Amino acid sequence: MRVLKFGGTSVANADNIKKVINILQQYNQGKTVVVISALGGVTDLLIKTGSLAASKDETYKEVLAELEKRHLDTVKALLPVTQQSSCLSKVKQQFNELEEICEGVYRLNELSPRTRDRIISFGELLSSQIVADYYAAIHQPCEWLDARSLIRTNANYGFAAVDFDTTNSSIAAQVAKSANNLFVAPGFVASNKEGHTTTLGRGGSDYTAAIFAGALEAEALEIWTDVNGMMTADPRWVANAKNIAEISYQEAMELSHFGAKVIYPPTIQPVMAKQIPVWVKNTFAPEEHGTLIRNTPSVEGEFIRGISSMNNIALLSLEGSGMIGIPGFSKRLFEALAKEEINVILITQSSSEHAICVAINLVDVEKAVKAVDGTFEAEIRAGKVDTLKVERNLSIIALVGDQMKSHPGISGKMFGVLGRNGINVRAIAQGSSERNISAVISFDDAKKAVTVLHEAFFEFEYKHLNVCITGVGNVGGKLIDQIAQQKAYLQQHLKLKLKIVALANSRKMLIKEEGISLDNWREELESGAPMELNSFVTAAVSKNLPNAVFVDVTANADVAQVYGSLLAKSISVVACNKIACSSAYGYYQQLKSLATAYNAQFLFETNVGAGLPVIGTLNDLLRSGDRINKIQAVLSGTLNFVFNNYDGTKPFAEVVRQAQEEGYTEPDPRLDLGGTDVMRKIMILAREAGEQLEMDQIANTQFLPASCFEGSVEDFYKEMAKQEAHFQALYKEAADKGCKLKFVATFENGKAAVGLQHIPPASDFYHLYGKDNIVLFYTQRYPEQPLVVKGAGAGADVTASGVFADIIRTARV
Ligand code: ADP
Ligand code: ASP
Numbered sequence: 001m002r003v004l005k006f007g008g009t010s011v012a013n014a015d016n017i018k019k020v021i022n023i024l025q026q027y028n029q030g031k032t033v034v035v036i037s038a039l040g041g042v043t044d045l046l047i048k049t050g051s052l053a054a055s056k057d058e059t060y061k062e063v064l065a066e067l068e069k070r071h072l073d074t075v076k077a078l079l080p081v082t083q084q085s086s087c088l089s090k091v092k093q094q095f096n097e098l099e100e101i102c103e104g105v106y107r108l109n110e111l112s113p114r115t116r117d118r119i120i121s122f123g124e125l126l127s128s129q130i131v132a133d134y135y136a137a138i139h140q141p142c143e144w145l146d147a148r149s150l151i152r153t154n155a156n157y158g159f160a161a162v163d164f165d166t167t168n169s170s171i172a173a174q175v176a177k178s179a180n181n182l183f184v185a186p187g188f189v190a191s192n193k194e195g196h197t198t199t200l201g202r203g204g205s206d207y208t209a210a211i212f213a214g215a216l217e218a219e220a221l222e223i224w225t226d227v228n229g230m231m232t233a234d235p236r237w238v239a240n241a242k243n244i245a246e247i248s249y250q251e252a253m254e255l256s257h258f259g260a261k262v263i264y265p266p267t268i269q270p271v272m273a274k275q276i277p278v279w280v281k282n283t284f285a286p287e288e289h290g291t292l293i294r295n296t297p298s299v300e301g302e303f304i305r306g307i308s309s310m311n312n313i314a315l316l317s318l319e320g321s322g323m324i325g326i327p328g329f330s331k332r333l334f335e336a337l338a339k340e341e342i343n344v345i346l347i348t349q350s351s352s353e354h355a356i357c358v359a360i361n362l363v364d365v366e367k368a369v370k371a372v373d374g375t376f377e378a379e380i381r382a383g384k385v386d387t388l389k390v391e392r393n394l395s396i397i398a399l400v401g402d403q404m405k406s407h408p409g410i411s412g413k414m415f416g417v418l419g420r421n422g423i424n425v426r427a428i429a430q431g432s433s434e435r436n437i438s439a440v441i442s443f444d445d446a447k448k449a450v451t452v453l454h455e456a457f458f459e460f461e462y463k464h465l466n467v468c469i470t471g472v473g474n475v476g477g478k479l480i481d482q483i484a485q486q487k488a489y490l491q492q493h494l495k496l497k498l499k500i501v502a503l504a505n506s507r508k509m510l511i512k513e514e515g516i517s518l519d520n521w522r523e524e525l526e527s528g529a530p531m532e533l534n535s536f537v538t539a540a541v542s543k544n545l546p547n548a549v550f551v552d553v554t555a556n557a558d559v560a561q562v563y564g565s566l567l568a569k570s571i572s573v574v575a576c577n578k579i580a581c582s583s584a585y586g587y588y589q590q591l592k593s594l595a596t597a598y599n600a601q602f603l604f605e606t607n608v609g610a611g612l613p614v615i616g617t618l619n620d621l622l623r624s625g626d627r628i629n630k631i632q633a634v635l636s637g638t639l640n641f642v643f644n645n646y647d648g649t650k651p652f653a654e655v656v657r658q659a660q661e662e663g664y665t666e667p668d669p670r671l672d673l674g675g676t677d678v679m680r681k682i683m684i685l686a687r688e689a690g691e692q693l694e695m696d697q698i699a700n701t702q703f704l705p706a707s708c709f710e711g712s713v714e715d716f717y718k719e720m721a722k723q724e725a726h727f728q729a730l731y732k733e734a735a736d737k738g739c740k741l742k743f744v745a746t747f748e749n750g751k752a753a754v755g756l757q758h759i760p761p762a763s764d765f766y767h768l769y770g771k772d773n774i775v776l777f778y779t780q781r782y783p784e785q786p787l788v789v790k791g792a793g794a795g796a797d798v799t800a801s802g803v804f805a806d807i808i809r810t811a812r813v
């Protein structure tokens with residue numbers, strides 16, 4: 001004897017029902033009971049019909065007509081014309097009955113739980129009769145079993161409890177006396193001892209099948225649905241969810257209790273009691289292995305079996321100083337909830353005993369508040385207990401696995417992952433069986449939580465990084481090219497999948513959660529919406545994506561202002577833009593603190609020396625306990641280019657123009673030539689070294705005549721041309737001494753200074769060519785011979801690669 005159950009999608013239409021019959025023909029010999037759900041979506045529509053009728057809304061008739069047509073069409077598409085009439089008239093007759101009931105509801109303007117169950121029972125009654133008639137018409141006779149007369153329950157309509165003694169003997173007797181091989185029964189429906197129809201709870205057809213399997217001591221129960229079995233997480237939320245080949249009864253029960261909808265939670269009970277194995281199989285891919293649920297020996301090293309989540313949760317907190325040490329408070333709380341038949345999903349009590357927290361379904365909140373505040377009325381009046389505190393819009397996420405108890409560190413990892421992704425945990429519970437750890441979090445974070453936990457516990461292959469980029473000019477464009485080029489390498493060697501989910505320039509923005517194509521991103525961005533910074537940031541934040549990084553490749557002050565709001569949402573920030581780090585110390589410090597507080601990364605390696613590892617090296621020295629004595633550096637690619645190329649033969653203004661044309665300068669080259677850019681850089685290094693330094697505290701010996709700072713960039717070029725003699729004199733003075741000119745930045749004893757210096761051939765700075773930068777770190781460990789970082793310090797390619805390295809760094813914490 002086997003019992004098979006087919007779910008709503010499996011019987012949603014004639015084509016799917018044909019697949020069901022194929023499975024029955026192919027896979028089954030011997031006696032078989034087949035339990036059928038309502039056609040997909042029908043139960044919801046029946047509920048809707050009832051509520052419309054009860055609220056005097058005549059459109060209930062339209063919903064009914066639509067339902068009737070759908071069932072009649074299914075019969076017509078399935079049965080041979082010559083054999084349709086009896087099935088069609090059965091369907092029509094059921095709809096007549098249903099219409100009468102609904103009309104009564106409409107007239108009375110009232111829908112009792114009993115009538116509601118009666119209405120929704122029609123879904124399964126219809127579907128199972130259609131399947132039975134079709135099977136009989138094309139294959140062989142079968143017997144339709146009226147589950148209402150076999151499964152006896154109490155009168156708790158909508159969620160009736162089964163009387164197993166009566167039920168088991170009725171089912172066994174009915175099947176035993178029949179000569180048929182195949183029985184078809186409606187799922188979900190039952191009746192109480194008065195003979196009134198009841199239902200077993202939403203999703204209850206699974207339970208019906210388990211009840212049959214238990215009563216008949218079946219050799220197996222098969223749950224046929226629309227996925228390849230139980231998976232490590234809900235596949236609608238986690239694209240990388242994996243099939244679970246085998247799972248224990250307890251694990252399956254915990255996963256379904258905490259929301260894995262693939263099995264209705266009470267289903268496991270009757271089969272577990274009799275050790276009947278359960279298969280979960282896919283109607284649309286019967287060749288797939290599916291999941292086997294049984295008393296399974298645990299697999300070495302597999303500590304976690306799956307992750308599930310439950311939405312529409314509310315948290316109730318009963319608090320008060322009067323609760324401490326007095327027995328009976330929790331008993332009264334739970335009695336009050338039980339009396340109202342409110343299901344408690346999770347409980348936590350702090351050891352101080354002055355608060356008990358319970359999670360319940362959102363729909364039960366009003367009833368719960370009334371019941372609990374009523375029970376504790378006297379204590380509330382006496383000020384010993386506060387009125388019940390309610391938090392809505394929550395979810396429960398649960399990590400499930402039999403082996404958890406033998407393995408320390410699971411909860412540490414779980415909460416570490418949640419914390420790093422900025423997910424606040426409202427309450428935690430670990431079952432005494434240590435088979436699950438569950439946490440109550442905001443509904444808005446639930447999908448992200450399940451995704452990141454799945455990644456941490458199951459996806460050893462890949463980590464996914466969601467990247468938002470602002471600025472797609474010279475450096476930004478190169479960055480995207482480099483990402484495209486390195487995609488395969490990152491996947492293969494770093495196990496990293498990088499997705500650009502948002503992109504913006506000063507005119508347009510584009511947000512695409514599934515990822516923007518790296519091949520034609522320019523065209524895609526052009527077709528995007530007009531850029532509006534606040535909406536761009538709000539959209540990026542509201543997606544609440546895991547492992548998110550915001551990359552600023554602009555030189556824009558407004559963009560530098562949004563970092564705080566991103567870090568506070570645990571979104572890492574990678575800035576090529578120097579404005580934030582070189583603005584007032586308070587803002588720089590605030591961003592650093594936010595990054596620490598919200599477990600995000602704030603990285604800006606390219607602020608100094610483009611792609612050279614300057615800030616990273618400084619941080620490594622400090623982290624490992626070294627102390628900085630002095631930093632000396634040549635940090636302006638532009639100024640190096642200019643002084644390396646200027647020897648008085650070609651006018652200074654022309655050399656500067658060439659530097660600008662080759663892309664080494666800021667849009668206004670005076671920021672480079674006036675030393676401001678170098679001041680910013682040495683200040684950032686000083687700040688990273690722990691000094692609270694501001695721009696106006698840095699000494700700057702200008703070499704540009706003051707007249708050069710007046711007017712526009714073009715005026716600047718004209719003025720430089722006029723001042724050629726001044727630049728020649730600067731050059732000659734140094735050359736006469738055998739020295740080169742370099743613009744040097746120094747940080748020593750808490751003070752920073754920048755200015756043009758004569759560099760003799762013995763200096764580390766003498767042999768510095770092209771746009772190279774150099775930084776000398778004199779430290780306690782490198783007192784005489786400094787640690788030197790030297791190389792190309794400007795250019796789109798190297799800057800992009802520095803930004804890229806920072807992006808990857810955010811993923812590898
Ligand atoms: P049926 O109508 O066949 O009873 P359900 O819709 O009740 O099907 O349950 C199957 C659905 O359960 C799947 O389509 C899937 O989206 C969802 N689901 C949630 N969690 C899980 C999980 N851990 N494994 C498999 N499916 C899951
Ligand atoms: N048709 C019912 C429901 O949708 C029962 C089931 O499908 O399992 O809840």
Ligand code: MG
Binds near residue numbers: 203206263264
């Ligand atoms: Mg189901």
